[in-house]
Amino acid sequence: MLDYTALSVVGCQWGDEGKGKITDFLAAQADVVVRYQGGPNAGHTVTIENETFKLHHLPCGILYQGKTCIIGNGMVLDAPILLSELANLEKRGITAENLFISDRAHLILPYHRRQDSLEEEKRGDQKIGTTLRGIGPAYQDKIARRGIRAGELRDLGRLIKRIAEVLKEKNELFQRYYGDEGITMQEIEEEYIPVACRLLPYITDTALLLANQLAKGAKVIFEGAQGAMLDIDYGTYPYVTSSGTLAGNICSGAGIPPGKVGTILGVGKAYSTRVGAGPFPTEIEGPTAELIRERGREFGTTTGRPRRIGWLDGVALRQACRLNGVQHLALTLFDVLSGVGKLQIATAYRGPDGSSIEHFPAELHILEKSTPVYREFTGWSEDISRAKSIKDLPQAALEYIRGVEETAGAHVSLLSVGPRRDQTFWRL
Ligand code: IMP
Numbered sequence: 001m002l003d004y005t006a007l008s009v010v011g012c013q014w015g016d017e018g019k020g021k022i023t024d025f026l027a028a029q030a031d032v033v034v035r036y037q038g039g040p041n042a043g044h045t046v047t048i049e050n051e052t053f054k055l056h057h058l059p060c061g062i063l064y065q066g067k068t069c070i071i072g073n074g075m076v077l078d079a080p081i082l083l084s085e086l087a088n089l090e091k092r093g094i095t096a097e098n099l100f101i102s103d104r105a106h107l108i109l110p111y112h113r114r115q116d117s118l119e120e121e122k123r124g125d126q127k128i129g130t131t132l133r134g135i136g137p138a139y140q141d142k143i144a145r146r147g148i149r150a151g152e153l154r155d156l157g158r159l160i161k162r163i164a165e166v167l168k169e170k171n172e173l174f175q176r177y178y179g180d181e182g183i184t185m186q187e188i189e190e191e192y193i194p195v196a197c198r199l200l201p202y203i204t205d206t207a208l209l210l211a212n213q214l215a216k217g218a219k220v221i222f223e224g225a226q227g228a229m230l231d232i233d234y235g236t237y238p239y240v241t242s243s244g245t246l247a248g249n250i251c252s253g254a255g256i257p258p259g260k261v262g263t264i265l266g267v268g269k270a271y272s273t274r275v276g277a278g279p280f281p282t283e284i285e286g287p288t289a290e291l292i293r294e295r296g297r298e299f300g301t302t303t304g305r306p307r308r309i310g311w312l313d314g315v316a317l318r319q320a321c322r323l324n325g326v327q328h329l330a331l332t333l334f335d336v337l338s339g340v341g342k343l344q345i346a347t348a349y350r351g352p353d354g355s356s357i358e359h360f361p362a363e364l365h366i367l368e369k370s371t372p373v374y375r376e377f378t379g380w381s382e383d384i385s386r387a388k389s390i391k392d393l394p395q396a397a398l399e400y401i402r403g404v405e406e407t408a409g410a411h412v413s414l415l416s417v418g419p420r421r422d423q424t425f426w427r428l
Helices: 017-028 079-091 111-125 133-143 150-154 155-179 183-203 206-215 247-254 287-295 314-324 364-368 395-409
Strands: 007-013 032-035 044-050 051-055 068-071 099-102 221-223 263-268 271-276 308-310 326-330 343-349 371-375 412-416 425-426
Touching: 007 017, 007 314, 017 099, 017 221, 017 326, 017 412, 032 206, 051 308, 079 183, 099 183, 099 206, 099 221, 111 133, 111 155, 111 183, 111 308, 150 343, 155 183, 183 364, 221 371, 263 314, 287 308, 314 343, 314 395, 326 395, 343 395, 364 395, 371 395, 395 412
Parallel strands: 007 221, 007 263, 032 068, 032 221, 068 099, 263 326, 326 412
Antiparallel strands: 044 051, 271 308, 343 371, 412 425
8 A cells, every 4th residue: 555645646648547547546545636637528437346437527536435526726627517427426326515616627618619629620630639528728718818717607797798708709710710600698698507507516715625634634636637648748749638737737736835746656558548639659550459449448438439559658658757757657457468469668769860769759740750669578368357466467467567667767556457446456
């Protein structure tokens, strides 16, 4: 067991690393679980006793009774989706009396989703492959200082005026530039606002709440969404999401000082996947990719899209560990590699001029002309999904773990060999 006061769980690839499952496993010890970036583009899957829960906004701590769960100011939230998440949980007897939403979190309005679709359509063959949940446009409006924040739901008269102002601009854009019919204020007033107002009881100053909890000695987990390679600055820009996905963003996204981020636990799959468009140097196709996709249930939680599959990209993982300051690495979906045959880990790329590239380049055109340099591993055929400790793993699996550590420059402290809580064990 890892001893911590604050623990930050961050994705080290292109998202979908199994952060939900790992956070759920770790949340048993925690008092507070906080989401600090992203929105309903995220899809955190947690399996408890053969029942699967898919969470988009809600921190995984919601699946335990009595944990304080926070939707931090760095998130963008879609009220109808969040309410349907809560309703689904309620049907299964899970209530959310300990949920708190930051009054500074930005709201995704119906025009953000429309804008996301129109922008994607306009991109033609340069599509990013967004989740079409309005994430990018909501963050654009935040930075452009015309966003609407959750706290504004407290004053309906003012809120309606503010939305009407923004909608005027949006409709000009939609109608004149995109040739779209636009959205009426009536639709927003009748269909969106009454729903959004149902969030009011949860809305508060979550940074203050968190500070008080930390002062009382509460154990806190910061649950990241997406992954380092989708980070707005260090990901494969512009094929990235619109938020900061690195541990550095926890402070501004949750409202805590840097010293409170605590221990950094990075999560990486034993291979790589990516949804949406953009460079993916170690991508593979054919029967091995199909086998991994089926075994790993590699279909998007949010969009259902089949995920692209690749060998473990050690260059990307190394960058993620360095940027996040990963102290412990959780290696997930390790059981999926049983019986795949020979395995590969990319340790570097060969650049267009023949040079060795050890660090993920900023320029995508260089990446596109580079090829991975692989280290090969023999693989293993034993089923490892019932392993309870490192001693239950075959020698070849141990060699693979050592290969991951040497490439990433981080210690593999936690292993996940299946979706359930009891298919997780420490290697501290
Ligand atoms: P957006 O976040 O919807 O704007 O999408 C931007 C890119 O990030 C697209 O390639 C998405 O597929 C990807 N993306 C966003 N959220 C996730 C996630 O939770 N897992 C994996 N990919 C994601």
